Amino acid sequence: MNVVVFQVCTVCLLFFLTLLELVEMLLKQRRMDGGKAALWLVRARRIGAAKKNFRTSLLTFGGRAQEAELGEDxxxxxxxxxxxxxxxxxxxxxxxxxxxxxxRLFLTVIQGAVHIEYHTYEADQGKRIEIPDRTxxxxxxxxxxxxxxxxA
Structure with a gap:
């Protein structure tokens, strides 16, 4: 009997934590959407093969934004x-x-690497890359x- 009670409590706790994460994600999205005036727009486009697994299916369940507006921050x-x-x-x-x-906008590569035009920038926390419009x-x-x- 104790095992069944433990399993039920575990499932309820996991359900509660999942709801808590969903609420946190929604609040974070609202924080990013509102507030400061948008100065830059970031558009994402996949250029490689899309990976499909359980996690990406969950992320795309509510629809995934392909662009985000960035305020001064x-x-x-x-x-x-x-x-x-x-x-x-x-x-x-x-x-x-x-x-x-x-x-203006600055980009610093903390981990990994990025390619901008014909240059590859590796992780360097001391290097700021100025990003012009339409980069x-x-x-x-x-x-x-x-x-x-x-x-305006």
Missing amino acids: RYLAGNRMTDDLYLDVSGKRVRLYINVQSD KVIVSDLELEFIRKKV
């Missing part, structure tokens, strides 16, 4: 669920630090395009 982008901008890339861990200022950054099998929005 600092963002962590990577293929971890705890990052501000989730990049669905396969392979090695990738982590980018995006610093959005009122007049395409390739991260593994994902292409990110940074577009400057017209601000």
Whole structure:
């Protein structure tokens, strides 16, 4: 009898934790959507084969945004669920630090590598890369395009 009670408690706890994570994801999305005026737009486009597994099926269940508006702030982008901008890339861990200022955008590669035009930038926390308008950054099998929005 104790085993059955333990199993029921475990299932209820897992269900509660799943609901808690979903609420946190929705609140995080609202925080990113509202607030500061959007200065940049980031569009993502897959250029490699799409991976299909249980986790990506869960992520696409509610519809996955292919673009995000960035206000004047600092963002962590990577293929971890705890990052501000989730990049669905396969392979090695990738982590980018995006610093959005009122007049320009800087990118720092913390982990992994990115390709911008004909250059490859490896992880270097001391190097800031200035990203001009309409720049395409390739991260593994994902292409990110940074577009400057017209601000009045």
